[in-house]
Amino acid sequence: MRSNTFIILGSVFCLALAGRAYASDDTLRQTAGHEKASIAFDGNRKVFLLQTDNSSYAFGLASNGLFVNLHWGGKLKDVNDVPEPWETHHFHQPHGFTHGQYGRYEYPANTRGFFLEPCLKIEKPDQLVNLKMAYDSHKIEGDRLEVVLKAANEPLYVTLHYRVYPEFDLIDRWVEVQNRGTEKVVIENIKSAVWYVPHTQKYRLTHMAGNWGAEWLVRRELLEQGEKVLESRNGISGHHHVPFFALDQDGLATEKSGTVWFGTLQWSGNWKMIVEQDPNDQVHVSGGYNDYDFALELAPGESHATPVFTAGFTRGGFGEASRLLHRYQRKHLYPKNRLDVEVPLVFNTYSALPNWREGGVNEASVMSLIAPAAEAGFEAFIIDAGWQTAIGDWTVHPTNFPRGLKPVSDEVHRNGMKFGLWIEPERITRQAKLFKEKPEWLFSNDGGSVMLNLARSDVLEYVYLEMAKLLRDHGVDYLKLDFNRYFGIAEIPERRTLNTKYVLNFYELFDRLVKEFPNVFFENCASGAGRPDLKMDTYFARINRSDIQSPLDSLFLHEGFTYLHPTYMAGGGSNMGGPGRSAPFQFSAFIGMMGWGSMGLPIHKMKAEELAQIKRHGELFKSIRHVTCRGETHRLASIRENPYAAFEYVLPDKSEALLFLFAHGLRHNQRVPNILLEALDPEARYAVTIHGAPDDRQKAGRVVSGRALMEAGVLVDLSGDYDSRILYFTRSK
Known part of the structure; x- marks a missing residue:
């Protein structure tokens, strides 16, 4: 018989061994039949053990019938090594609050007696919904685990999803919530997962913060009791925080060594991570949708899956944490048809033709850049803003390009380069026809530009048809996607459900485009790094580090960027200095060579020796890019x-x-x-x-x-x- 009595420290381990029912052979066979199974289940103790090559993650049922986290860290031998719930850190609240007994709930719902951040909360006017999620069933299939929880007093089922990546020491987690009742359910807070680190020393948090033009800045701070909130509530996943965290003990980890727990949320809209150190100094990180101005509505029979929250553990310091994420991204996220394709050296017209609003981007001006760009060794030629009739009307400007873009595209191809266009399909200006013709499609009408409501299925279909026609009709090999505003407060009835539906439709849009146009390079530029999350890597071959590409600033940007993304995705414009600075060409070019090389200077006005310098550095980039593209950082x-x-x-x-x-x-x-x-x-x-x-x-x-x-x-x-x-x-x- 097990005892939950408090024991003097010297007797705890002996009692734990004496009171434990070891897993039988029959129990351990529930590991999906793999020779080296990544998931084991002890049916006697109701304990799950998830194994990677170098780490273990475990959780099991506590005496109150709720799942608690039992271990996340170094690798255990087998499920028998997993500690009992009462052996892990827990707290006991006085005055009979039984739900406060364990402080490491695997997926804590909003319930009486639980005082930390919940992962699930249902909205009912003037009523506290006391959600006690009890174990219902589970299923193990290969490297995937599903654990179904049922609410005791609501027609709500929550499936905890786990996918193990043994070779990368990573685990994907997300939840699927299902309404099995007869009335609509409104969820006001739902997270994808919560991760608990061992209850040991002080922890240091590493994350990336900043602002437009100063993204990806690495920040470190020791945790104290309370909450540290990392979030985005502007409609997209950046610029102010990156959905990433890393924790190390006592701030001792370095790039080369030290234990690091780390994770990233794969979501391109409003998100929130809460790093919380509770009154008993237990540290955990919860993450998922931002509950700011949020609601998730489930009709009877409807279900919803949250974004993936990927996390891992390493003893190889921050450097190895990054490389594990890079390997995972390369194998499971990055477009497969782009993996071994050499990234082209890109020329972009934006800085070469800066007066695009006044008609400076036209057939003659663009044609004047093509031959010099080809002679200098560029392999892709991108027309940035100015080719369109208006932002929102993605037709070719009839005055600036009276013959359309076909002559320009043909000339680019004749010169041996790929042809690319810039587009910003989510935003329209007042000059666009849609502004007057489809006012019901718009929201955030608070300035010179307005947003298209991509959460609507008719808007999704319209944008898809416009973009597909653009790619087909003009021989486009490269598409640069931009987005230069935040959502603001949408003055529409479905305001609280908008962001989630919008982002899911955004994903559907690019699912369709990437499948229909597999040979097109798609670039992720949302006013620089406005969408820095890992989910974007499933569609886009290139991501901008920032709109600001001052060479000195880029060293800071690139360091933070490589915490999450592989270096071969690193893009952005190119200039020779920055605010009040002027840098040598070599310094700027060498920084560009660490990522996806690009330039946007007025190449048609350069002297012969300047063009020769550009060509020489371009040839060097081409000779070494296979190492930055396929190598580890x-x-x-x-x-x-x-x-x-x-x-x-x-x-x-x-x-x-x-x-x-x-x-x-x-x-x-x-x-x-x-x-x-x-x-x-x-x-x-x-x-x-x-x-x-x-x-x-x-x-x-x-x-x-x-x-x-x-x-x-x-x-x-x-x-x-x-x-x-x-x-x-x-x-x-």
Whole structure:
């Protein structure tokens, strides 16, 4: 017989072993028949164990009939190692609040006696809905687990979904809620999951925050009792926070080592993560839809699945956490037909033809850029804003392009480049025909532009037909999607349900477009990084780090960007300086080469030597981009902490590697220390080629072992401001 009596510390472990009913062979067979099953179930104890290559996640039924989290962290041997509910941290409230006994509910609903953030709350006027979600059934299929919970006093069923990715040490979680009653159910708060870290030392939170033009900024802070809210309530998933968290113990983790729990929410609309340290110092993270001005309505028989909340555990520090997410993204999210396609070097007209509002984008001006762009080595030519009749009328401007876009598209293709267009289909201006013809399609009419209500099925169909026609009729190979406003407060009756339906229809739109036009490159630009979430990677091959691409700022942007996204997706415009700054061309070009290279300068007005410089750097990018596209990212030195930054990219077979070095603000006689490379083959020997060095002594490479590069490192002579190098390592045969 088990005892929940409080025991003196020295006796706890012995009593736990004595009071435990070990899983039988029959029980452990419920693991989907895999030789190395990722999911096990102990029927005697009602305990689930989810196993990855290097971590374990476990939860089970407590004595009050509710599921509680039992472990998330280092790998356990088997289900017998999973602790009992009373062995994990819990708190006991006095005065008989039985629901407050356990503080690690696997999916806490709003119920009496529970005082932390709930994951589910039903709305009924002037009535507290006391939701006690009891275990109903479960199903294990391969790497997937479904656990069905039934509300004791409501016709509501909630299915907890888990998908395990053993090789990436990641777990996807989401819930599906179903109304099995005869009346409509209104949900005012629903989260995808809550994650509990071990009740040990202090925890440090790492997240990305910022603003338009200053996205992806890495922020770190030690947690104290209370809540830290990360959220977006502007209708899209950025610019002010990125839906990502990482926790490490006592702030001791580094890029290379340390235990890190991390996660990201795959949702492109309003979202919220709450990082909470309770009165007993238990830390947990809940995340899902933002409950700000929110409602989810379920008709009788209707069900709804929440966004996926992906999380993982590693002992390899922040760097390995990022690489696990990158591997997962590459295998399970990124468009499969783009995986091994070389990213084209992009030319964009926006900065070259800045007066687009005054007709500066026309057939003659665009034609003048095509030949110089092709001669300079660009492989994709994108017409940005100005080709359209109006924002909202996605027809070719009859005055600026009297022959349409076909002559321009043909000329781009004749010059060996892909042809691309910019579009912003979710927004219209007052000059657009739809503004007068379809007022019922609009919302947020509070300025010079208005939003189309994509939550409506007729608007979805209209936008799809317009975009599909545009792609078909003009030979478009590349489409840059933009979005330059926030939702605001929609003055429509369905305001609270708008954002969820809108984003789901947005996904349906691009599901259809990507399937119908599999050879088109789609770029995600929402006024820069307005949609920075991982879900967007399922449709878009490229994502903008920011509208602002000052080279120095880009070093900060790129560091945060690579916490979540692979470097080969990193896009954005290109300029040579920034606010009050002017940087050398090489510094800017080398930063661009770490991602998806692009430029938008007035190339038709450049001198021959400037064009030659662009072409030379473009050829270098093409010769090394296979490493940044297929290699893994290692952040070796941060510009946040040093007057220099170092990024390394290594192919999976360790045959080639790139080291990018940037310096700014080095004092007199201050030098960059030896940079220790990572993930090379220690027994192999590597030839080194140096790009960007001012003299032959630095350019001369030598053959050195991988072990030496990782243990002794490389010394590169950088100095002053805006200095940069690229070191290219190739394994000798």
